[in-house]
Amino acid sequence: MSRQRNLKSASKLASDHAAPGAEKDDSSSKVKGLGDQEFIKSFYILLSVVVVLIVGLLIFTVTRVQFANPFTVTTKATIKSKESLITEEELLKHDGSHPNIPIYLSILGRIYDVDKGRQHYEVGSGYNVFAGRDSTPSFVTGVFSREQATDDVKGLSPEEMLGIKEWLDFYRKDYTYIGKLIGRYYDNGGNPTEALKEAKALIKEGQRLKKLQEAENKRFPGCNSRWSVEEGSTVWCSQNSAGINRDWVGVPRRMFKPGKKDPKCVCVKTTGPSSDTGEGNEGDLNNPNMQQYPACNKYDVSCKLQD
Numbered sequence: 461m462s463r464q465r466n467l468k469s470a471s472k473l474a475s476d477h478a479a480p481g482a483e484k485d486d487s488s489s490k491v492k493g494l495g496d497q498e499f500i501k502s503f504y505i506l507l508s509v510v511v512v513l514i515v516g517l518l519i520f521t522v523t524r525v526q527f528a529n530p531f532t533v534t535t536k537a538t539i540k541s542k543e544s545l546i547t548e549e550e551l552l553k554h555d556g557s558h559p560n561i562p563i564y565l566s567i568l569g570r571i572y573d574v575d576k577g578r579q580h581y582e583v584g585s586g587y588n589v590f591a592g593r594d595s596t597p598s599f600v601t602g603v604f605s606r607e608q609a610t611d612d613v614k615g616l617s618p619e620e621m622l623g624i625k626e627w628l629d630f631y632r633k634d635y636t637y638i639g640k641l642i643g644r645y646y647d648n649g650g651n652p653t654e655a656l657k658e659a660k661a662l663i664k665e666g667q668r669l670k671k672l673q674e675a676e677n678k679r680f681p682g683c684n685s686r687w688s689v690e691e692g693s694t695v696w697c698s699q700n701s702a703g704i705n706r707d708w709v710g711v712p713r714r715m716f717k718p719g720k721k722d723p724k725c726v727c728v729k730t731t732g733p734s735s736d737t738g739e740g741n742e743g744d745l746n747n748p749n750m751q752q753y754p755a756c757n758k759y760d761v762s763c764k765l766q767d
């Protein structure tokens with residue numbers, strides 16, 4: 461029934477519009493014009509709705525954040541706008557004494573946001589010496605008092621500087637980089653100072669020494685050792701002593717090194733050419749820095765030490 465009604469009204473519509481040529485064309489172009497206008501009107505309405513929505517969302521976000529934490533937003537915005545060059549005074553605001561200000565620290569003049577590890581750095585915690593300032597040497601000296609700490613690495617050894625580099629790598633990996641601290645390590649323009657260049661040179665030296673040390677540890681791995689009331693001290697060699705896996709065992713020797721007061725027990729190869737000269741067939745037994753333990757024979761793999 462409703463289908464019939466539809467057919468009827470459809471044929472009526474058709475007869476209404478079945479007027480001769482010109483009239484017909486005129487009315488159809490009117491309809492087309494009206495359609496275009498409708499479309500443009502709808503498009504503008506839709507566009508206005510979208511714009512209003514976006515503006516509303518922006519206003520909502522900004523006001524919500526500001527009401528929730530006005531101090532943090534202001535501080536973060538301030539720092540961002542400063543092109544990541546920060547003064548000591550600004551950095552000090554981030555010393556962990558205000559719950560709403562993120563904690564920053566500086567190491568060799570590079571500033572990191574350590575707020576996610578707040579429990580380590582806030583006031584009263586063990587590592588507060590680093591918060592809101594540069595206390596680079598404290599990473600290796602263990603000076604944890606804010607009064608005594610300094611940012612000057614002068615006097616640190618290459619090995620200690622390497623320790624600082626490792627901490628720097630830790631912060632690079634685990635925390636967000638904020639910028640450079642204007643002061644000892646970066647000038648007003650953010651350029652590295654002489655102090656930073658010297659520090660970097662020492663780090664390089666530390667890396668070189670570490671490589672040498674690793675090579676020496678392979679050549680002369682440390683001994684195993686044990687002590688008991690009954691037996692006293694014993695040192696011995698094995699294929700993995702000191703964590704150096706190798707295809708030889710070696711014999712224990714006291715190694716003396718220039719600048720080192722106490723000798724160290726190392727395992728020395730007994731066969732093949734010397735690793736120094738590439739000659740002979742007694743390994744490194746004749747190395748001048750090595751001394752046989754008094755109570756042990758030349759080829760003993762295990763040695764009881766005399767107390």
Ligand code: HEM
Nearest residue numbers: 574576577578580581586587590598599600601602603634
């Ligand atoms: C010069 C000596 C030391 C320095 C400079 C130092 C520095 C630090 C720093 C900066 C952190 C925070 C790391 C982070 O942001 O996640 C930390 C964490 C920690 N440190 Fe030390 N530390 C030293 C010695 C020690 C010693 C001797 C011990 C233990 C006997 C120790 C135990 C810990 C522990 C348990 C944590 C927390 C680790 C975690 O929760 O993830 N630290 N240390």
